[in-house]
Amino acid sequence: MTMKKVKLGSQGAIVSREGLGCMGMSEFYGDRNDAESSATILRALDLGMNFLDTADAYGIGDNEELVGKTIRGRRNEVFLATKFTFVRKKDDPSFFGINGKPEYVKSACEASLKRLGIDHIDLYYQHRVDPNTPIEDTVGAMADLVKAGKVKYLGLSEASPATIRRAHKVHPITALQTEYSLWVRDPESEIIPTVRELGIGFVPYSPLGRGFLTGTINTRNDLTQSDTRFNRYPRFEAENFEKNKALVERVKAFADRKKITPGQLALAWVMAKGEDMIPIPGTKRRKYLEENAAAADIHLTPAEIKELETAVDASAVAGERYAAGAMKTIDR
Numbered sequence: 001m002t003m004k005k006v007k008l009g010s011q012g013a014i015v016s017r018e019g020l021g022c023m024g025m026s027e028f029y030g031d032r033n034d035a036e037s038s039a040t041i042l043r044a045l046d047l048g049m050n051f052l053d054t055a056d057a058y059g060i061g062d063n064e065e066l067v068g069k070t071i072r073g074r075r076n077e078v079f080l081a082t083k084f085t086f087v088r089k090k091d092d093p094s095f096f097g098i099n100g101k102p103e104y105v106k107s108a109c110e111a112s113l114k115r116l117g118i119d120h121i122d123l124y125y126q127h128r129v130d131p132n133t134p135i136e137d138t139v140g141a142m143a144d145l146v147k148a149g150k151v152k153y154l155g156l157s158e159a160s161p162a163t164i165r166r167a168h169k170v171h172p173i174t175a176l177q178t179e180y181s182l183w184v185r186d187p188e189s190e191i192i193p194t195v196r197e198l199g200i201g202f203v204p205y206s207p208l209g210r211g212f213l214t215g216t217i218n219t220r221n222d223l224t225q226s227d228t229r230f231n232r233y234p235r236f237e238a239e240n241f242e243k244n245k246a247l248v249e250r251v252k253a254f255a256d257r258k259k260i261t262p263g264q265l266a267l268a269w270v271m272a273k274g275e276d277m278i279p280i281p282g283t284k285r286r287k288y289l290e291e292n293a294a295a296a297d298i299h300l301t302p303a304e305i306k307e308l309e310t311a312v313d314a315s316a317v318a319g320e321r322y323a324a325g326a327m328k329t330i331d332r
Helices: 034-046 058-077 102-116 135-147 161-170 191-198 238-258 262-272 286-297 302-311
Strands: 005-008 013-016 019-021 051-053 079-084 086-089 092-098 121-126 151-157 175-179 201-205
Touching: 005 201, 013 079, 019 034, 034 058, 034 286, 058 079, 058 102, 079 102, 079 151, 102 121, 102 135, 121 135, 121 175, 135 151, 135 161, 151 161, 161 191, 175 191, 191 201, 238 262, 238 302, 262 286, 262 302
Parallel strands: 019 051, 051 079, 079 121, 121 151, 151 175, 175 201
Antiparallel strands: 005 013, 086 092
């Protein structure tokens, strides 16, 4: 079975109905297993899942190197997205700076191309909006990369409607990547209508609520101390965890009725919101990749969608989606 392809935005990009988020393969979500991660990427390609998502910040370059080595013999099968803006240091992994200056855009792109071992990036995102650099300057530099043949399409991540509009005037934006799931519904009010008006594709990241919506994280002890969800994401903090688990139990009950997994239900819900929604659930294991891929064939009726949204009231979710410092990087 080959996953069907759909349009991403209105600039000509074609991608699989689901993508694969590669971040957790190299950092943040527990121990690494590069061999299994590579096998997962190759299995995704076998399934027709061609949309791979990485960033220079993931693993401080390691994730791009992993993805690049893995796809080396199959580059023509891949629609590859990567990102820039976060500045990190190998000798201080806790450091996260933000740089959207034109000269940095170009140097970051060159570094990504080298790590990935490719001659062009299919979709190049600004990972976060730099509040100290006009978006016109940043996107202008990104547009130069398109003219130079180093990048095909441009994207933004976690940008506000006003910023999206300003960016789109400089150069057509193909995709906006923003967190969106059953328990993060904020984009519905302004962001999604804006990108649809402008013909920009929408790429929901963390569509499984950083794994919480899969129903496989039953206690905080299921997370290792090296897993950043244990201490960096408020929704996983002790008191919030128990409140949010009650919502996840409703997802599990609904999924049981349909004889699918909670994760498949959460992904099917996102895709039911429109063919312009291309979720990129992350995993570093083939088992979960195959489970996620099967969600593309699950149909939810309008009545089921309404029932699910009523059962999982996003306003009842406890805790912000990021810690305070990280929330400051979200363009509003």
